[in-house]
Amino acid sequence: MYIGVDIGGMSIKAGIVSEDGKILTKCAVPTPCNDEDAFCRAMLECIKKAMDEANIGIDEIKSIGVGSPSAVEREEGILLEAENIGYKRIYARDFLQKSLGDIPVFVDNDANCAALGEYYKSKKSPHFIFITLGTGIGGGVILDGKLFLGSNGAAGELGHIVTRAGGRECNCGRRGCWEKYGSMTGLIETATERRDEMKSLGKNDEITGKLIFDLSEKGDDGAKKIVSDWIEEVAIGVVDMINIFQPDEIVIGGAVSAQGDVILLPLIDYAKKHAFCADEIGIPEISMSKIGGDAGIIGAAFLHKNN
Ligand SMILES: [Zn+2]
Missing domain, CATH: 3.30.420.40 (ATPase, nucleotide binding domain)
Structure with missing residues (x-):
């Protein structure tokens, strides 16, 4: 199973997704604006909530992906400036690995994530x-x-x-x-x-x-x-x-x-x-x-x- 995180101006959404692209559970929390620490905590809380509801542990998760309404640094797993949310640089990979353990974390912008989601659900x-x-x-x-x-x-x-x-x-x-x-x-x-x-x-x-x-x-x-x-x-x-x-x-x-x-x-x-x-x-x-x-x-x- 995989975790997908979709960051929006109003809410952060996280879902547990099966190998064949079905969302098993999803959660949403309000997006904290202009506070990078609060933003990171909210993202983590949302992921943990989704895992709790699906009743699964981190050892059952193969990777986490984060879609940000901003440019990203893919190699380093960093979310760059998102004007509408007010973060400048979120070290998503470092933060999530530090909080959840040594799990692969990928980042991309939200439009690319949506395109990939549609692609994997299409033919x-x-x-x-x-x-x-x-x-x-x-x-x-x-x-x-x-x-x-x-x-x-x-x-x-x-x-x-x-x-x-x-x-x-x-x-x-x-x-x-x-x-x-x-x-x-x-x-x-x-x-x-x-x-x-x-x-x-x-x-x-x-x-x-x-x-x-x-x-x-x-x-x-x-x-x-x-x-x-x-x-x-x-x-x-x-x-x-x-x-x-x-x-x-x-x-x-x-x-x-x-x-x-x-x-x-x-x-x-x-x-x-x-x-x-x-x-x-x-x-x-x-x-x-x-x-x-x-x-x-x-x-x-x-x-x-x-x-
Ligand atoms: Zn233009």
């Missing part, structure tokens, strides 16, 4: 891409069955390809990044700019992703058009991924997975029309995430397979 086609549409666009690229990390470990920043030259300013310093248009935040920003088009929107309604999808489903023509334009923004980036990597499978995750075919069918349609030589070579299988929020725990638990 495990060797070339696989996971794209998550949330506040931004993240994900990971798996080539020949391994996470593609690039020369320096920083590869796979899918959201920062530019799909609209000169467009909205991105916090990476460029303009028109894919995530400024294709993420949920991008959708909300577009809908806010085009508020007047949604005739059934109340004057004081706060625009959320869910509200836009609800209005569209209820037949508001303005909302429908905003959603279909947004799906095209997503599809443009997806087709770029297909043209560069020609993966076997693409899985889309994030809050939007709940929308299912509403997003998936037009997305596949667009890819069939626009991916390079799609008529001759076809397009990859594209589907929605089926494991959602658990992908980060499962992927972290399986980091040993990628090391």
Whole structure:
């Protein structure tokens, strides 16, 4: 059995994961912010709680994996600066080995962990891409069955390809990044700019992703058009991924997975029309995430397979 730890801004989650990727037990504790010692203690407490609930000891655990919303130093097992949590440098491997014994500990960023989790729960086609549409666009690229990390470990920043030259300013310093248009935040920003088009929107309604999808489903023509334009923004980036990597499978995750075919069918349609030589070579299988929020725990638990 393995332990996967998924660190988020609100909570730290830990799960005991079996060899075949099933979560036996999982626990969550609130994430202490701006206090590295308290953060480490909370992470340990969460792991111990998960082990207690599964009624297993550390000798039954083969490795621990930790997914951090930050860059990491994989060789040393260090989590680097996570702005939203306020830690700068967490020596996760040293700390967990000191606290739990001499057990292998692996670290990676949370997007890579989620991609690995989705990959191990999918058909495990060797070339696989996971794209998550949330506040931004993240994900990971798996080539020949391994996470593609690039020369320096920083590869796979899918959201920062530019799909609209000169467009909205991105916090990476460029303009028109894919995530400024294709993420949920991008959708909300577009809908806010085009508020007047949604005739059934109340004057004081706060625009959320869910509200836009609800209005569209209820037949508001303005909302429908905003959603279909947004799906095209997503599809443009997806087709770029297909043209560069020609993966076997693409899985889309994030809050939007709940929308299912509403997003998936037009997305596949667009890819069939626009991916390079799609008529001759076809397009990859594209589907929605089926494991959602658990992908980060499962992927972290399986980091040993990628090391
Ligand atoms: Zn960017």
